[in-house]
Amino acid sequence: MVTRGFTGRQSGSEPSDRIPPGQHLVDNFPVLTAGPTPRIEPVDWTFTLKVGPRPVKAWNWSEFNALPRTKMTRDIHCVTSWSKLNTAWEGVAVDDILADAGLSAPTPFALAHCYDGYSTNVPLADLATGKAMVALKYEGQPLPRDHGGPARLLVPHLYFWKSAKWVNGLQFTERDEAGFWELRGYHMYGDPWNEQRYTND
Amino acid sequence: MTEAIAATARWQSCAIVEIATRTPAIKSFFLRLSETFDYTAGQHVDVRLTAPNGYVAMRSYSIASAPSDSKVIELAIERLPDGEVSPFFHDVARVGDTIELRGPLGGHFLWPGPSNKPVLLIGAGSGVVPLMAMIRYRKASGEPVPVALSLSSQTWGDVLFRDELLELESSLPDFALALALTREPATRRTDFSRRIDAGMVADVAARLPGSPGCAFVCGSNAFVDIAVDAALALGLEAGAIKTERYGA
Ligand SMILES: Cc1cc2nc3c(=O)[nH]c(=O)nc-3n(C[C@H](O)[C@H](O)[C@H](O)COP(=O)(O)OP(=O)(O)OC[C@H]3O[C@@H](n4cnc5c(N)ncnc54)[C@H](O)[C@@H]3O)c2cc1C
Numbered sequence: 001m002v003t004r005g006f007t008g009r010q011s012g013s014e015p016s017d018r019i020p021p022g023q024h025l026v027d028n029f030p031v032l033t034a035g036p037t038p039r040i041e042p043v044d045w046t047f048t049l050k051v052g053p054r055p056v057k058a059w060n061w062s063e064f065n066a067l068p069r070t071k072m073t074r075d076i077h078c079v080t081s082w083s084k085l086n087t088a089w090e091g092v093a094v095d096d097i098l099a100d101a102g103l104s105a106p107t108p109f110a111l112a113h114c115y116d117g118y119s120t121n122v123p124l125a126d127l128a129t130g131k132a133m134v135a136l137k138y139e140g141q142p143l144p145r146d147h148g149g150p151a152r153l154l155v156p157h158l159y160f161w162k163s164a165k166w167v168n169g170l171q172f173t174e175r176d177e178a179g180f181w182e183l184r185g186y187h188m189y190g191d192p193w194n195e196q197r198y199t200n201d
Numbered sequence: 202m203t204e205a206i207a208a209t210a211r212w213q214s215c216a217i218v219e220i221a222t223r224t225p226a227i228k229s230f231f232l233r234l235s236e237t238f239d240y241t242a243g244q245h246v247d248v249r250l251t252a253p254n255g256y257v258a259m260r261s262y263s264i265a266s267a268p269s270d271s272k273v274i275e276l277a278i279e280r281l282p283d284g285e286v287s288p289f290f291h292d293v294a295r296v297g298d299t300i301e302l303r304g305p306l307g308g309h310f311l312w313p314g315p316s317n318k319p320v321l322l323i324g325a326g327s328g329v330v331p332l333m334a335m336i337r338y339r340k341a342s343g344e345p346v347p348v349a350l351s352l353s354s355q356t357w358g359d360v361l362f363r364d365e366l367l368e369l370e371s372s373l374p375d376f377a378l379a380l381a382l383t384r385e386p387a388t389r390r391t392d393f394s395r396r397i398d399a400g401m402v403a404d405v406a407a408r409l410p411g412s413p414g415c416a417f418v419c420g421s422n423a424f425v426d427i428a429v430d431a432a433l434a435l436g437l438e439a440g441a442i443k444t445e446r447y448g449a
Binding site: 033038117198 | 247249251258259289293294299301303306307308309310433439440442444
């Protein structure tokens with residue numbers, strides 16, 4: 001349905017093959033969080049890998065920082081409708097975390113857990129084979145607290161709520177279990193190219 | 202708490218039935234739903250505008266009206282000078298136009314439901330919109346929940362829903378109101394002439410008959426960060442503080 005009188009801010013020069021339906025470009029980096037921004041000092045930070053309820057391996061900050069490093073520059077898409085192109089990240093690929101724990105494909109699904117109690121579900125297929133990392137740096141700088149520092153998950157091909165801030169663990173699960181926003185009406189998978197914003201989209 | 206949003210929120214066409222200028226930068230848009238929905242105070246809708254060539258712009262707006270039997274919901278939209286959607290609403294949209302929206306959305310920033318623990322609301326500018334839905338609901342439902350609102354605005358003339366809030370302050374039992382003006386001296390003794398800080402939040406919380414059980418904070422990211430630290434300093438647990446950040 002065309003909205004009377006609306007033309008929109010279409011510059012014409014936007015690379016539309018990189019902007020999913022219903023999204024618009026921003027230059028800034030908006031912050032959206034459901035509650036307080038946690039304060040976690042790197043010395044207090046740990047990351048735990050679990051299979052079901054069983055912890056398999058845990059790393060402290062310096063151990064985690066000693067893992068192989070990966071850089072990615074990606075477009076990101078927030079469900080609130082902004083997209084940002086060419087964001088540059090550095091961190092540890094989920095593949096390298098799994099390898100360090102001696103695991104390959106523990107179960108088909110995972111839940112990322114966070115310091116603020118947040119969680120989100122992502123299939124293993126979307127975490128492995130270089131698709132996702134635990135990011136430690138943004139644009140060459142330590143990740144700011146507002147954007148999830150010291151560490152956040154980065155799954156850039158899904159809506160950005162899947163890229164959980166203040167991440168402190170990955171738990172592999174047999175079934176696809178809903179996380180925080182998925183229990184509150186958001187889509188289980190969240191593919192921006194198919195506009196999977198809310199539960200039944 | 203999740204039931205309210207379990208149903209699919211389908212896109213629907215709504216007619217603008219009334220437009221009210223609230224402040225120099227904020228107008229209210231009253232939309233008649235074609236399919237009514239049940240919502241909880243604090244929730245939002247997504248609005249979708251479509252250009253003749255198929256280009257679509259989508260934004261979220263909190264619902265300002267309290268849940269009721271009415272088919273009409275109120276959105277209050279602040280005009281951002283270089284924005285894409287908010288200037289369209291202010292400068293182009295008129296009564297009788299049709300707008301597409303879906304809702305209710307958001308399953309977190311929700312009025313807590315029956316409880317008599319005091320509730321602390323902290324907002325800035327148009328960030329008062331979901332808090333206003335809560336206050337209006339509190340009045341309409343008669344739930345005996347003490348509520349205090351701290352609302353920051355640039356000037357007296359920029360205070361969204363000012364007259365209604367002042368009226369509620371005198372007529373609604375257990376409702377405390379503190380306005381904070383950031384660019385003009387306040388004239389009421391109970392108001393503030395400065396930006397939000399921890400002292401202000403503590404002062405407003407102390408107007409409640411007991412410690413707050415939860416806090417709702419809505420505004421810009423920078424505002425929310427200060428308000429949240431102040432709420433934590435009151436002894437509220439992180440999980441009892443819910444925030445809505447309008448992005449910027
Ligand atoms: C859950 C939720 C609830 C909300 N509720 C409300 C509400 O009740 N009331 C309300 O008023 N708002 C609300 N908002 C904010 C609202 O969704 C919009 O973000 C806001 O109206 C701005 O949209 P816009 O299209 O006018 O501005 P945008 O076009 O999105 O721009 C926002 C700002 O960024 C600048 N900008 C960004 N990109 C560009 C660009 N490419 N070129 C030039 N300038 C640019 C603009 O100058 C502008 O100041 C809510 C947001 C959320 C997430």
